[in-house]
Amino acid sequence: MTPPTHPSRRTVVTALGAAGFVALPAWPSKAHAAGGPVLDTHPATEPSGTHVRDVGGTNVVFQYGVVLPAFDGWRTHEPTREYLSLDRRWRFRFDPRSQGLDEAWQSPDFDDRAWGLVDVPSAWDLLDTPGFGSQTAPFGKGTAFADGYAWYRTVVDVPASWRARHVRIAFLGAGYSAEVWLDGVHLGKHEGANSPFALPVDGALRPGTRQTLAVRVFRRASYTDYTATTPQPVTDDHEMPYKPVDYWPYAGLTRSAWIEAVPRVTVAKLLVSGANGRVEARAVVENHGDSDFDGWLTLDPGWGSGARPAVVPARIAARSAGVVRVSVGVPRAPRWSPAAPHTLTARATLTARRPSGPRVDTLSTRYGIRELTIGDAQLRLNGKSLFLKGLNWHEETAAHGRAMTPAEYDRELGHITAVGANFIRNCVYNRHPYVYDWADEHGVLVMDDIDTMWLNTAQEKLQTERYGLARALALTMAWNQHNHPSVILWCLQNESEIDPDGAPVYRAWLADMKAAVKAVDLTARPVTWASNTSNDPAFDLADVIGFNEYFGYFYGKDADLGPTLDAVHAKYPGKPVLITENGTWSVAGTHGPDTTEGTEEWQAARFTAHWTQVAERSEFVAGFTYWVLKDYKQRAGYNQSYNGISVMGLLTFAEERPKLVHEAFRKAVNPRS
Structure with missing residues (x-):
């Protein structure tokens, strides 16, 4: 096999380690693919109108003019409510020329009998992409590369008894954005592929009739040509993320959806x-x-x-x-x-x-019931100091992409406990509610992330001063996951740009998101982020110092990690330090000396060298989060000879076979066990 083109995302984010700040490359402000538009339209501010109101001394999150409700309807049906599942086969059609609105595809009178069919939930990437999970399949072919707009339509028989009800349509995930109509009445638009949303439908509902539900989903292209020698990236300043990033942006109605009819006086949250x-x-x-x-x-x-x-x-x-x-x-x-x-x-x-x-x-x-505190540079749960033996992980399988089944979640998350990890980082987006319930039940600690990855200064400024999507994602993360005891950390961003001269834009952006989560979290969980440098000028705002490090791989030597940790501790002696990422790569089945890059032995040795230095400093280092549980798919422009699979995992992607680093991680002794 040809060695993979690496270093994955770090060729884009030029890491400077402990020595200085990171300068991200310039990206074009616009790009359009031949044959049709690839950029969505945006209002002046993010479309859901997410905001906080003080209601009797409690900060409450509102979207679409109503309280953002609980989303437990995917598993729990309250006896006072009625539910209509939308997990079914829908009519489906791609709209590459964006003609659907002009031709009124949202109308109940439109004839969709010639359309295809698609299951909800599912990712349209897997609709027709043979060999999606194979390292030898050709890259750039199939519906995994179908971008722009696509439409979903279904009919629902609305019970006559719902005349005296408040009714909403709930979606657990729609990537990247979704607009929804009921009988041609526009209900609203949502941005953010991994955050649930609920649209009130009272004004459009006609109880006792059959009505047509239409959803137009959009995904921005990552590149104008995925197989070009020098691909041209497609960007949109308003979106999160705004440019190609190092994971697969699965498209469609990827999680469950349902209609929920509640009493007019209702406990929303x-x-x-x-x-x-x-x-x-x-x-x-x-x-x-x-x-x-x-x-x-x-x-x-x-x-x-x-x-x-x-x-x-x-x-x-x-x-x-x-x-x-x-x-x-x-x-x-x-x-x-x-x-x-x-x-x-x-x-x-x-x-x-x-x-x-x-x-x-x-x-x-x-x-x-649990008490989470910080003191003397330690993170404590119920008075006991924690050391987080952690894993980053992506929510996907080769068979279903991000539309995973419960059995797939159980298998995937079971790998985490099998190697003795007590902590997961939900890099870099919210997960299906199943994951948080699983973590609660299995005693696995969680750091929850949002989609704020690789922003440049211009996008940080736009989000803070006008558009507000980053703030909305932070608010909904803390609101939706509030009650889960397993969630112990809020992560605000991953490897975004730091502006010079004291980083006023970067600091304002982080402070805005921190204020958002603190406003609604009654438990006052600590806030951190995955910085691209140990010299982050905003670490004074963090409750836990978090940074990604790749010593000995992208810069410096393995042995530089220990002195870097000591320097960070000396500067912030009262704050715990968390390694939010570290890892290398190997091609499964490639063996040789542990000094030869790309061998399984080299990957395992690099992990051990870093783990040892961290474990020796457990009096102020709260944990180590390995990158990554499993090889993963990405459209970031590298490893195309491997069908876009990044090979940095403990396990392979489709087969989930362990590499040598899997055993090295399993044997690593938690210094506080």
């Missing part, structure tokens, strides 16, 4: 914080009716909490949202920890007139 023998809950209640609601809310902290339900008044004005606060002592409740991942289920119940009156709505959520 239940925020729970459990620590120090108490449960603090905030029930966010919406009243979509024309009359004030005067009732009661009962919070049951759950079987196993050792506490009785608490009952408090709930008064919500008509056409408004309110927050009902409840505090319950749970001194006998078990704590959540990796060794004993005890979860509880809290349930909020709204009743009319009196506590035992007619039930109006319910909402349940899983949570855990």
